[in-house]
Amino acid sequence: MLTGEGFFDVTKNKEKPFIINTSSIKIKVLGTAFNVKAYPEDKQTETSLIRGSIEVTIRNRPNDKIILTPSEKLVVENDIAHLEKDSKKQEKKTGNIARTELPVINTLMSINKLKYNPVDSTVAEIQWVNNKLVFRDESFSELAVKMERWYNVEIDITDLRIGEERLNGIFESETIVQALEALKEFIPFQYEKNGSKIIIHR
16 A cells, blocks of 8 residues: 555566555556655545556546556545545435445546646656655645655644745755745745744744
C-alpha cells in the first residue's frame, strides 16, 4: 500500500505486471514511467503518466478500468472514494427482517493533460525527483502543504485571503526562511517561526 508520493520507471514484462495499491485506487503497469501522489490527509489522489500506459481501477468501482495515455493525469477525490468506509450503515426493515445497506457512491474523478514548461519541457509533477519543489498557479494554502512536507515543518496560515493568493515558482536549495522571504516579495505577509512551527499572518 503506497502512502505518500513515488515515481516509478518500470521495465515492460507482460508476464509480471507491476501493481501499486493506494487507499483509493489500484494501478496496473506493464512498462512505463509515472508518478503517484497519495497522501492520506490530502483530498485527492493523483496519478501522472509520463510515458507508456497504465490501467487504473478506483476502489469502489472495480468494474471500471481507466487507461491513461502519456501526458495525462488522473485525479480522484479521496473523501468521496472513502465515503463507503466512513458512512454509517443504514438499516431497512421489512416485516421482521432488517437489511443493512450502504449509500450509492459516485466517485468524482477527472483526467487532465500534464502541463509542460515551455522553457525546458519539464513537468511539475515529477520535479521533486530532481530535488526541486515546483509550483504553478497554486494557492498559498496548497503550496504550504507542499512546503510542510519538503521542509518538515508545520505551517499555519491565519488569514484566508493570504491562503488564496496564487503563486508560481521553484525552490531548490533554499532554506525554509529563504523560501518565505522570497514569497514575501509577492504576497504581503509576516511570519513567526518557533522551531518547526511557522505562523503566517498579515
